[in-house]
Structures are given as structure tokens and as C-alpha cells.
Amino acid sequence: MAKTKINTKALKGFQDKIIKRKTSVSKDELAAFGIDTSISAQEFGNILLKKDFLGLWEISLKNTLHDLDGNPISENKKLLQIVKAHFESNKKEIRFEELWNLNIWTPKSELKLGNFRLYSFLSSYYNIELIDKSKTVDNLWIDSVIDKDKVFDTINKFHILKKDLEKMKEFDLNKKLEEHFKQYFATVKKNGTSNKGLVDLILGDNKFGIELKLGKELKKTDQSDRANGQAERYKEEFKNNFMLLIAGSVDEKKEKALQDLLKKLKDKNILYYYIEAH
Secondary structure, eight states: OEEOOOOHHHHHHHHHHHHTTOOEEOHHHHHHHTOOTTSSEEEETTEEEEEOTTSOEEEEESOTTBOTTSOBGGGOHHHHHHHHHHHHTTOOEEEHHHHHTTTOOOOOSEEEETTEEEEOSSSSEEEEEESOTTBOTTSOBOGGGOOHHHHHHHHHTOOOOHHHHTTOOHHHHHHHHHHHHTTTBSOEEEEEEETTEEEEEEETTTTEEEEEEEHHHHTSHHHHHHHHHHHHHHHHHHTTSEEEEEEEOHHHHTSHHHHHHHHHHHHTTOEEEEEEOO
């Protein structure tokens, strides 16, 4: 299969034909496009030009989930923005012409784009619907579905190097975790206000509270006792939707003051998570 050098004129001509659902190309058209007809099979972006056994030339898509230039439709940011804008304005459809303007044509009756499903029933447009209704148009968890399992799952995706953590203060860790949680949840507030005081992170509309601590600080008995008191107060307000989140090294976790704190949290059924930095 020959991958030809970029021939802008030919590529545009073939793309126009594909959009108009024309699959055959005459020798005169190929000559006008500057195509070398001595090569029986050639690729132009996502378009395959091939001569059949009768000597006729045909064009087809190589991948029906890619645009005409060969890029995955599911990763098209401009299309995603257009679909989001339509959906948020309660326009639950997108016409084929809008996709053609982005150099997208496909015979597929269903496409997936972020948290959107586009589907068509032999019409001139795709219908738009959310795939997961527990998530926003930006594919983020909505406030009403936040629970400890989703929080634990999100924290499991957070990793930090020991050398980086050693340079951090709680404020720095708070900022890093805020950025991380914003990749998964629609509402994330840093230093959110609760009835028991400021909480480092609040997910949703006061749905889930997270207090952050550094393992190197909790080695000190006074800081460990302070963290225990905070956890008890926040547990009263958030019930089972509160977590004490600690980041530290493996060695710091073994310190007596910190181990005592973890035991107290466990005995009081207070959620906690220890992020081990390596």
C-alpha cells in the first residue's frame, strides 16, 4: 500500500466525493488531481484509492471511526465543544453538515464522544444523549452520586514521589489534590466552610469532606492529637462522608504517634486513607 506525499488538491477532492457519497473516480479526475495511476492502491488521509479488477478506480474510508484526515472522531475537541453547546442549550441534535465542516464523515449510525452518544436513524442528523447520567457533559461525577467508593477510587489514581512530598507543606498538597479531584468531580471546593470550621476539601454541595495531613507532621504527638480532634468534629457533621487523608512515606507511617492515630480513627469508624509516597 503506497502512502503518497501530501497532495492537498487530491485530498480535498476525495473528501468532497466521500461526503457526497460518491465512491468512483474517473481517470480524468485523477489526472486533474495529479495522481500517479501506475500505483493501484494509495492512501490519502483516511481515504483509500484503489483500482479494482475491472480497472475502475474507487475510494473508500480506511477507518469509519476516524475523520477524513485520519484522526479519531472520539478525540475531536471542536466537535465535543459543539455537542456540549447544543446539549446545554437543550438542542439535542447535531446536523451532519456540522460534522462535515470539521472534515468528519462516517457511515456509522452511532458515535461516542466523551460522555455523549450520537446516534442516527437514517436521517440528516445525529441525536445527542448522555451516556452516563450520573456524570456531567464534561464527564465529571455530579454532586448527588458522590460516595466513599468514588472518593477512594479517585485517590487511588493519585500518586506522588517521596522527594516531591518532602518539599511540601499542607497548602501545597491541598492544591495538588484539588487539581486531581477536579478531573473527576463536578464540584470541588478548597478550604470549604462547614459548621465545624474550614475543611481542606469539600466535594459536592457539602456532600463529602476531606481533611489533609502530612505524615511528617503527624509523627509529633501534639499534631496527631489535633488531627484526631478535627476528625471527630468533622465526622459529627459529615457522618460517613468524611475522610482524613494523610500523605507520607512508608517509614513515617510506622511512627508511634501516627499508628496511634490510625487506630483511634479505625475504632471510631472514621474513614482514612494513607497515600504512600515512594
